[in-house]
Amino acid sequence: MRPFRLRSRPAVALVATLTVAAGAVLANTVSAQAAGGCRITYTVQSQWTGGFVANVDVANLGAPLTSWQVAWSFTAGQQVTQLWNGTVNQSGALVTVANTSWNGNIATGATTSFGFGATVNGTSNPVPTAFTLNGIACNGGVDPTPTGSSPSPSPSTSPSPTASTTPAPAASILDQVHTVGRLKTTDASVQYTWPGTYFEGRFRGTGVGLVINDSTNDYVVAVDGTTVATLVTPGQVTHWVRDLANGDHTVRLAKRTESPWAAGEFGGLVPVDGGAILAKPAARSRQIEFIGDSWTAGYGDISTSRDCAGTGVTRNSNADAAFGALTARGLNADYQINAWSGMGMVRNYNGQTPDTTFRTYYDTDLQALWNSTVWPVPSAWKPQVVVIGLGINDFSTPPNAGEKWANFDELAADYQAAYLAFINKLRTRYGAGAEIVLTYPDLSYLTTALADSIQQIVKTRNDGGDARVSSLYYDNNALGLDLLGCDWHPSQHDHQILAATLTRHLATLPITW
Known part of the structure; x- marks a missing residue:
C-alpha cells in the first residue's frame, strides 16, 4: 500500500507577534486623522515561507462613525487571500477593507478589528507605513472640524446582504438554530473554523434565507433531509432556498471544508414574506x-x-x-x-x-x-x-x-x-x-x-x-x-x-x- 501524503499546515501563533527577518518590525502603529482622528495598529501574527497572517486594529479617536473603510498599499507584492470581520478589495498593491453589515459603527474611543491571510514572495514582508480611514490619511491628530459623516464603503468582491436580511444579534441566532459546534459569538454572528460544524433550524413557509459571511469555505444546505445546494466560498451573502411546498420544514447548513486560520460566520435564518422561523430542533440525547x-x-x-x-x-x-x-x-x-x-x-x-x-x-x-x-x-x-x-x-x-x-x-x-x-x-x-x-x-x-x-x-x-x-x-x-x-x-x-x-x-x- 502506498504511503499517505497529507497536507502540511503552517504553524500560526495564537497571540504572539513574530519576527520575519533581521531588523524587520511586524507591529507598526501609525496614527490617523479620519473623520475626527484614528489610530491603526497593524500586527503580523505569524509568517511562513510564502504567506502570513495579520491583524489590524482600527481605533476611532474622533466623532462616531457609522461606516468605515481602511486602505493601504503593499510594497512587496503581498496579496490578500482571505479576510474576516470585513470585506476586501485589492487592486494591484492597493488594499481596501470596508466594514461588514454588523460592525460599521465605531464610537468615539472605541476600536474595531479585522484580520487576514495573505501570500508573500519569499520572506520579505515589509509592513505598510501609511493608512487611510474613510479616505483621510492617518497621522494621530484630531480633526478640529469633523464632518460628522463618513463616506460609504466601496463595493467589495463579495455581495452584501440587503437591508431586509441584516443578521440578528448572535444570541438570537443561537435561539434560532441547534448546534453543538465550537463557536465564538460576535455582535451579530457566530464564528467557527472546525470542519463539519453544522446548524439546524425550522421554518414555516415556502423558503428561507441563510445569512453567511465566508469567502474561504464550502457548505452543504439540506432541507427536510435532502441536499438542495452546495455553496462554494459564498462570500457575504444571504442564500435563499425558495419554491418549497408551503408548510413546516427543517434546514441544515454544514461546513464541508477545513480552515484552521479563517473563520466562517453564520448570521442566522431569515423567513420569506409570510413565513416564520420556528422553534429550533431539540438537542439529541x-x-x-x-x-x-x-x-x-x-x-x-x-x-x-x-x-x-x-x-x-x-x-x-x-x-x-x-x-x-x-x-x-x-x-x-x-x-x-x-x-x-x-x-x-x-x-x-x-x-x-x-x-x-x-x-x-x-x-x-x-x-x-x-x-x-x-x-x-x-x-x-x-x-x-x-x-x-x-x-x-x-x-x-x-x-x-x-x-x-x-x-x-x-x-x-x-x-x-x-x-x-x-x-x-x-x-x-x-x-x-x-x-x-x-x-x-x-x-x-x-x-x-x-x-x-x-x-x-x-x-x-x-x-x-x-x-x-x-x-x-x-x-x-x-x-x-x-x-x-x-x-x-x-x-x-x-x-x-x-x-x-x-x-x-x-x-x-x-x-x-
Missing part, C-alpha cells in the same frame, strides 16, 4: 466527538482521483460526508469533528512544524485564528463516545535527521506518553462513563510502531482499571478500502465502509446512551 487528522476531516473524500492537482483538495473535501458525520447521523447523535489534516499527536506529517501538534490547538474555539481562545466547554456537551484517530502523521514517514527522535522506537515512547496524557484530559472533561475508541489504519508497509503503540495504550488503561478505552483497527485490505481520495486518502466509498465498521464496533460497547 446521543453525542459523539471525533478527534483526528485528515481521515477524520474528510480530506479529498469526494474526489474520484488520487491526483487532485487540477481541481484542488479543498473543492474535493466534505467533512459532512466523512465517516464521523455518517456514523453520527446513522445513530441519530449530535457530533463534533475536531480534526486537522497533517497534524499528529507528537509529530506532524514528515516532521513539519515541530513546535506545534494537534494537542496545541485541541482546546481552542477557532484553531489557529488570530482571535482564537480556549473553548469554554458547555455543560450540555458531554459526549458518551469519543473517537480518536491520531497517529498516521506521527508514523507515516521515518524520523528525519535533526528531529528529536532517532528512530520509530523513540518516537513511539513519546507518542504513547502523550496519548495517555491526552486520554487523562478527556477523562477529566467527560467523566469515567465515556467510551474512548482509538482507531488506526494499516501502516505495516513501513512500521508496526503505530499498531503496537495503540495496543499498548489500551492495555495500560485497561490494566489501570479503565475498561472504557478500546481500539479499532482499520484493516485497509480486509475492508476493501480503495483510497481513491486525494493523495491516497479514503474515498466516499471508503468512508461509508469506515462508518459501518465503527458503528459495528460501537454496538459491542456498553454505551450509556
Whole structure:
C-alpha cells in the first residue's frame, strides 16, 4: 500500500507577534486623522515561507462613525487571500477593507478589528507605513472640524446582504438554530473554523434565507433531509432556498471544508414574506466527538482521483460526508469533528512544524485564528463516545535527521506518553462513563510502531482499571478500502465502509446512551 501524503499546515501563533527577518518590525502603529482622528495598529501574527497572517486594529479617536473603510498599499507584492470581520478589495498593491453589515459603527474611543491571510514572495514582508480611514490619511491628530459623516464603503468582491436580511444579534441566532459546534459569538454572528460544524433550524413557509459571511469555505444546505445546494466560498451573502411546498420544514447548513486560520460566520435564518422561523430542533440525547487528522476531516473524500492537482483538495473535501458525520447521523447523535489534516499527536506529517501538534490547538474555539481562545466547554456537551484517530502523521514517514527522535522506537515512547496524557484530559472533561475508541489504519508497509503503540495504550488503561478505552483497527485490505481520495486518502466509498465498521464496533460497547 502506498504511503499517505497529507497536507502540511503552517504553524500560526495564537497571540504572539513574530519576527520575519533581521531588523524587520511586524507591529507598526501609525496614527490617523479620519473623520475626527484614528489610530491603526497593524500586527503580523505569524509568517511562513510564502504567506502570513495579520491583524489590524482600527481605533476611532474622533466623532462616531457609522461606516468605515481602511486602505493601504503593499510594497512587496503581498496579496490578500482571505479576510474576516470585513470585506476586501485589492487592486494591484492597493488594499481596501470596508466594514461588514454588523460592525460599521465605531464610537468615539472605541476600536474595531479585522484580520487576514495573505501570500508573500519569499520572506520579505515589509509592513505598510501609511493608512487611510474613510479616505483621510492617518497621522494621530484630531480633526478640529469633523464632518460628522463618513463616506460609504466601496463595493467589495463579495455581495452584501440587503437591508431586509441584516443578521440578528448572535444570541438570537443561537435561539434560532441547534448546534453543538465550537463557536465564538460576535455582535451579530457566530464564528467557527472546525470542519463539519453544522446548524439546524425550522421554518414555516415556502423558503428561507441563510445569512453567511465566508469567502474561504464550502457548505452543504439540506432541507427536510435532502441536499438542495452546495455553496462554494459564498462570500457575504444571504442564500435563499425558495419554491418549497408551503408548510413546516427543517434546514441544515454544514461546513464541508477545513480552515484552521479563517473563520466562517453564520448570521442566522431569515423567513420569506409570510413565513416564520420556528422553534429550533431539540438537542439529541446521543453525542459523539471525533478527534483526528485528515481521515477524520474528510480530506479529498469526494474526489474520484488520487491526483487532485487540477481541481484542488479543498473543492474535493466534505467533512459532512466523512465517516464521523455518517456514523453520527446513522445513530441519530449530535457530533463534533475536531480534526486537522497533517497534524499528529507528537509529530506532524514528515516532521513539519515541530513546535506545534494537534494537542496545541485541541482546546481552542477557532484553531489557529488570530482571535482564537480556549473553548469554554458547555455543560450540555458531554459526549458518551469519543473517537480518536491520531497517529498516521506521527508514523507515516521515518524520523528525519535533526528531529528529536532517532528512530520509530523513540518516537513511539513519546507518542504513547502523550496519548495517555491526552486520554487523562478527556477523562477529566467527560467523566469515567465515556467510551474512548482509538482507531488506526494499516501502516505495516513501513512500521508496526503505530499498531503496537495503540495496543499498548489500551492495555495500560485497561490494566489501570479503565475498561472504557478500546481500539479499532482499520484493516485497509480486509475492508476493501480503495483510497481513491486525494493523495491516497479514503474515498466516499471508503468512508461509508469506515462508518459501518465503527458503528459495528460501537454496538459491542456498553454505551450509556
